[in-house]
Amino acid sequence: MAMNGKGEELDASKLKVLEYDGIVVGGGGSGLMASLQLAQSGFKTAVVSKVFPTRSHTVSAQGGITCAIQSADPDDDWRWHMYDTVKGSDFIGDQDSIEYMCQEGPKAVFELEHMGLPFSRTEEGKIYQRAFGGQSKDYGKGGQAERTCAAADRTGHALLHTLYQANLKAGTNFLSEWFAVDLVKNGDNQVVGVIAFEIETGEPYFLKSKATVLATGGAGRIYQTTSNAMINTGDGTGMVLRAGFPVQDMEMWQFHPTGIYGHGTLVTEGCRGEGGYLVNKDGERFMERYAPNYKDLASRDVVARSMMLEILEGRGCGPNADHVYLKLDHLGPEIVHKRLPGITELSKTFAHVDPVEHPIPVVPTCHYAMGGIPTNVHGQVLTQATDGTDNVVHGLYAAGEAACVSVHGGNRLGGNSLLDLIVFGRSAGLHIENSLKDGITLSKATNDDIDQALVNLNRVNISSTGEDVASIKSELQKNMQLNFGVFRTGDLMEKGLVELENIREKTQNIHLTDKSSRFNTARVEALELLNLMEVAQATAVSANERKESRGAHARDDFQDRDDENWLKHSIYFADTKEVTKRDVNFRPKIVQAFQPIVRSY
Amino acid sequence: MDAIASKSISSINLSIYRYDPDSGKKPFMQDLLIDIPEGQDIMVLDLLNIAKEQDPSISFRRSCGEGVCGSDGMNINGKNGLGCITPLSEALRGNKIVLRPLPGLPVIKDLIVDMKQFVDQYKKIKPYLINDEEKPEKEIKQSVEEREKLDGLYECIMCGCCSTACPSFWWNPDKFLGPAALLQAHRFISDSRDTATEERLDQLEDAFSVFKCHGIMNCVSVCPKGLNPTKAINEIKKKLVKRAL
Numbered sequence: 001m002a003m004n005g006k007g008e009e010l011d012a013s014k015l016k017v018l019e020y021d022g023i024v025v026g027g028g029g030s031g032l033m034a035s036l037q038l039a040q041s042g043f044k045t046a047v048v049s050k051v052f053p054t055r056s057h058t059v060s061a062q063g064g065i066t067c068a069i070q071s072a073d074p075d076d077d078w079r080w081h082m083y084d085t086v087k088g089s090d091f092i093g094d095q096d097s098i099e100y101m102c103q104e105g106p107k108a109v110f111e112l113e114h115m116g117l118p119f120s121r122t123e124e125g126k127i128y129q130r131a132f133g134g135q136s137k138d139y140g141k142g143g144q145a146e147r148t149c150a151a152a153d154r155t156g157h158a159l160l161h162t163l164y165q166a167n168l169k170a171g172t173n174f175l176s177e178w179f180a181v182d183l184v185k186n187g188d189n190q191v192v193g194v195i196a197f198e199i200e201t202g203e204p205y206f207l208k209s210k211a212t213v214l215a216t217g218g219a220g221r222i223y224q225t226t227s228n229a230m231i232n233t234g235d236g237t238g239m240v241l242r243a244g245f246p247v248q249d250m251e252m253w254q255f256h257p258t259g260i261y262g263h264g265t266l267v268t269e270g271c272r273g274e275g276g277y278l279v280n281k282d283g284e285r286f287m288e289r290y291a292p293n294y295k296d297l298a299s300r301d302v303v304a305r306s307m308m309l310e311i312l313e314g315r316g317c318g319p320n321a322d323h324v325y326l327k328l329d330h331l332g333p334e335i336v337h338k339r340l341p342g343i344t345e346l347s348k349t350f351a352h353v354d355p356v357e358h359p360i361p362v363v364p365t366c367h368y369a370m371g372g373i374p375t376n377v378h379g380q381v382l383t384q385a386t387d388g389t390d391n392v393v394h395g396l397y398a399a400g401e402a403a404c405v406s407v408h409g410g411n412r413l414g415g416n417s418l419l420d421l422i423v424f425g426r427s428a429g430l431h432i433e434n435s436l437k438d439g440i441t442l443s444k445a446t447n448d449d450i451d452q453a454l455v456n457l458n459r460v461n462i463s464s465t466g467e468d469v470a471s472i473k474s475e476l477q478k479n480m481q482l483n484f485g486v487f488r489t490g491d492l493m494e495k496g497l498v499e500l501e502n503i504r505e506k507t508q509n510i511h512l513t514d515k516s517s518r519f520n521t522a523r524v525e526a527l528e529l530l531n532l533m534e535v536a537q538a539t540a541v542s543a544n545e546r547k548e549s550r551g552a553h554a555r556d557d558f559q560d561r562d563d564e565n566w567l568k569h570s571i572y573f574a575d576t577k578e579v580t581k582r583d584v585n586f587r588p589k590i591v592q593a594f595q596p597i598v599r600s601y
Numbered sequence: 602m603d604a605i606a607s608k609s610i611s612s613i614n615l616s617i618y619r620y621d622p623d624s625g626k627k628p629f630m631q632d633l634l635i636d637i638p639e640g641q642d643i644m645v646l647d648l649l650n651i652a653k654e655q656d657p658s659i660s661f662r663r664s665c666g667e668g669v670c671g672s673d674g675m676n677i678n679g680k681n682g683l684g685c686i687t688p689l690s691e692a693l694r695g696n697k698i699v700l701r702p703l704p705g706l707p708v709i710k711d712l713i714v715d716m717k718q719f720v721d722q723y724k725k726i727k728p729y730l731i732n733d734e735e736k737p738e739k740e741i742k743q744s745v746e747e748r749e750k751l752d753g754l755y756e757c758i759m760c761g762c763c764s765t766a767c768p769s770f771w772w773n774p775d776k777f778l779g780p781a782a783l784l785q786a787h788r789f790i791s792d793s794r795d796t797a798t799e800e801r802l803d804q805l806e807d808a809f810s811v812f813k814c815h816g817i818m819n820c821v822s823v824c825p826k827g828l829n830p831t832k833a834i835n836e837i838k839k840k841l842v843k844r845a846l
């Protein structure tokens with residue numbers, strides 16, 4: 001029974017049921033890596049994706065995947081990569097996870113190459129690596145490293161298409177253009193599947209599984225200006241919060257220094273890796289002042305704040321002095337065309353300049369969620385007991401940008417997300433594979449349990465009057481942009497929080513005017529708004545609660561890092577709207593833990 | 602930008618194809634007058650987003666907004682392209698714009714077409730690297746020159762603009778693979794790491810798969826990524842002919 005114009009209420013008896021060994025919600029890099037692992041081991045695997053998989057946002061990743069594969073430098077060492085990542089995270093990245101990622105990374109990158117990923121090459125025929133921000137040799141003592149493996153400036157496209165192709169080969173089932181709505185929990189607080197509908201027909205299903213992976217990607221659309229795709233609405237985060245599980249470090253949003261002015265579209269840090277740099281209205285290369293050693297390749301949070309200071313102090317470019325310039329014109333057409341062909345296209349389309357001849361106008365743009373659904377290194381989702389201990393949520397996994405295994409802590413280094421996707425996408429797949437082999441027993445969901453997961457969808461479907469989705473969304477985005485942006489302060493955040501409560505009230509009362517069944521994008525957007533709301537509120541509450549400045553979280557009223565009180569993860573539950581703390585992992589298995597030091601570039 | 606600014610157009614006549622098979626109504630063209638921000642050259646997709654605020658039932662696919670995901674292939678004033686990177690200044694005739702779904706594929710709703718035939722043809726060419734040799738511990742080596750052969754091939758975003766502009770594909774969407782799939786076939790044939798070149802060519806040898814291309818080059822003129830399927834198809838034909846000699 002498709003959802004129809006009469007706005008009828010759904011219950012468990014009206015759903016079709018499909019059953020799989022493993023369900024992966026998300027067809028981006030992390031989801032496809034998890035599904036590949038499972039499908040290759042012969043388990044019946046389905047990928048649920050609200051867009052055709054190659055339309056997922058991973059396709060937009062430009063610069064590359066950071067990994068110590070020892071191509072540019074035969075002496076490169078994964079431990080140096082680990083050091084950079086811990087320092088980049090401003091010391092709240094979990095060191096067991098970071099160690100696992102940096103050490104396992106090379107294997108995963110070579111595996112992608114064997115699958116056919118068309119990496120750019122060096123003269124010796126090895127994978128090409130470029131310099132990215134925050135990369136060093138010899139634990140910060142040996143100068144800039146070149147560690148980001150690249151396929152021109154289209155690495156995400158190359159990676160996503162390669163993984164999709166490998167999944168076709170492995171026989172993964174694709175539920176393409178299906179929208180996952182909410183998790184189904186049994187009486188033991190275990191996850192036994194997800195409610196979803198086929199967008200083309202509007203037919204609702206209970207997708208039943210012993211293991212559900214949330215690989216739903218980012219949520220940059222909570223802000224007005226973002227590099228994120230329109231589909232990046234934090235659906236997995238919304239689902240987890242509504243199911244009563246927590247999210248972690250949601251105040252930590254990365255603003256990427258180089259968004260194209262007026263549009264938000266990204267130009268990769270690889271531009272600066274190839275020798276580009278930022279200038280203010282006087283033509284001054286201002287990063288030399290803020291980060292004398294690493295200059296334009298300091299960590300992203302540092303560069304974004306420096307740019308904002310230049311603008312705030314009146315040294316911005318253009319008639320409104322509200323952006324700065326990224327200079328590439330000194331590199332010559334050869335480098336620009338060969339290494340940065342995609343950037344050339346984007347710059348011509350959205351900034352109307354050819355970077356070979358003119359600098360590109362740029363401003364910081366919301367780019368990446370360091371926070372997300374807390375997991376261990378196996379991708380198992382964690383919740384926090386009242387006494388503060390971690391408990392695994394059985395049946396539920398998360399990977400990729402939606403997750404927070406916490407390799408990025410307070411600030412992600414460029415190229416580390418793609419690595420995170422493939423390393424932890426795979427480790428989730430592996431853990432599920434092994435658990436299925438050992439035998440998983442979860443108790444069944446009752447009809448009441450299933451009905452519970454239909455509450456939200458029903459609310460939207462039967463709405464007959466109420467608020468307009470598009471206008472609430474833009475209100476929400478404005479509020480986040482204004483009150484929870486690059487620089488934050490208590491007064492503004494308090495104001496923003498009050499505003500968010502008003503907006504939440506409106507979202508409780510949204511009106512879906514178009515109730516048709518077939519490819520109803522209005523229904524999808526209404527449900528997405530509910531997820532944006534959860535993400536925004538988690539962000540706002542956590543940001544207000546973290547009374548220090550660390551990584552991407554910069555407060556005017558608490559300008560210093562406070563290791564005594566806040567060398568911690570923040571944990572947020574939606575039902576209480578309260579924040580608790582969780583210990584950061586300082587117990588890597590092989591190397592000695594890196595202790596917090598002052599972070600300078 | 603300047604084309605619009607100088608004419609200072611502030612409202613656009615949008616004519617858009619509407620069809621919902623469930624509604625029992627026949628397809629029709631809906632006309633809307635859309636106000637756009639003064640003096641700015643917005644993209645066709647931005648225009649659609651504004652239209653959707655007026656009428657939320659208008660349906661189209663979109664995601665990245667920057668021409669890399671391939672969601673929003675559509676027919677814009679008679680020419681296939683991506684809504685998100687086609688500026689109004691380029692697309693407008695006077696202040697009028699007509700939007701239709703990509704031609705030749707079944708319409709699911711409004712601007713949304715059923716891409717199944719298109720994807721099925723892609724799947725037929727075995728769009729993945731085949732290499733049965735023992736894998737090295739590190740990467741399979743590939744020289745800069747060998748890698749360059751993949752440029753202009755691997756960048757396809759599967760938007761469907763080319764195949765749905767190709768008369769041969771309209772007539773034989775099940776037998777003629779179409780420019781997009783053939784471009785990918787050539788991507789794998791050209792990859793120095795792929796060991797299945799002969800099998801791939803075997804599969805393409807019949808009278809339809811490749812040979813139904815008559816070099817009309819519609820595909821080339823619409824590809825939003827500036828790729829050249831015709832050239833790739835000719836390369837494949839050459840290889841097949843050479844093999845037959």
Ligand SMILES: Cc1cc2nc3c(=O)[nH]c(=O)nc-3n(C[C@H](O)[C@H](O)[C@H](O)COP(=O)(O)OP(=O)(O)OC[C@H]3O[C@@H](n4cnc5c(N)ncnc54)[C@H](O)[C@@H]3O)c2cc1C
Pocket residue numbers: 025026027028029030031048049050051053056057058059060061062063064065066155156178179180181215216217218227228229231232235236266268367368399400401402414415416417418419421
């Ligand atoms: C412009 C840009 C450039 C970047 N460049 C780099 C780079 O060079 N290097 C790097 O390391 N990182 C980069 N990043 C970051 C990186 O690309 C992303 O963090 C990463 O790709 C996210 O992958 P993912 O698998 O987690 O999610 P995504 O690729 O976003 O996929 C999410 C998937 O979930 C599905 N989904 C979501 N909600 C639902 C639902 N309700 N129902 C069904 N399906 C759903 C979607 O359909 C999609 O398939 C960049 C990001 C941007 C925006």
Ligand code: SF4
Pocket residue numbers: 766767768769770779780813814815816817818819820821830831834
């Ligand atoms: S050149 Fe061949 S593939 Fe391209 S449009 Fe013409 S017939 Fe179709």
Ligand code: SF4
Pocket residue numbers: 756757758759760761762763764780781784823824825826827828830
């Ligand atoms: S070849 Fe060009 S037009 Fe055809 S599907 Fe690929 S990107 Fe689109």
Ligand code: FES
Pocket residue numbers: 662663664665666667668669670671672673674683684685686
């Ligand atoms: S929206 Fe992605 S290509 Fe246009």
